[in-house]
Amino acid sequence: xxxxxxxxMKPAVIEAERLGFTVxxxxxxxxxxxxxxxxxxxxxxxxxxxxxxxxxxxxLRRSDKGIM
Numbered sequence: 806x807x808x809x810x811x812x813x814m815k816p817a818v819i820e821a822e823r824l825g826f827t828v829x830x831x832x833x834x835x836x837x838x839x840x841x842x843x844x845x846x847x848x849x850x851x852x853x854x855x856x857x858x859x860x861x862x863x864x865l866r867r868s869d870k871g872i873m
Contacts, residue, residue: 809834811851817861821846824869836861843868 809830810818818828818836826838830850838846838861846868848861 809850810836811849813852813855813858814848814850814861815858817848817858817865820862821865824865826865826869838865838868840869843871 814836817838821828821838824840826840826843826846829837829839831837831847834850836848836850838848846861846864848864849857852858
């Protein structure tokens with residue numbers, strides 16, 4: 806992944822890996838979190854909002870529980 810992850814998104818990547826999601830990137834540098842049996846989660850790779858990582862973590866947890 807090299808340095809494609811924005812510094813503010815590192816907590817979301819760590820949480821995604823802890824939950825068993827794989828992290829990938831789209832052509833336009835958005836992050837894609839996927840896990841078999843769960844809805845994929847897409848978010849900006851370089852967010853401008855300080856809450857983006859917390860929102861991504863919340864979406865990952867919802868996807869993992871099947872709420873989404």
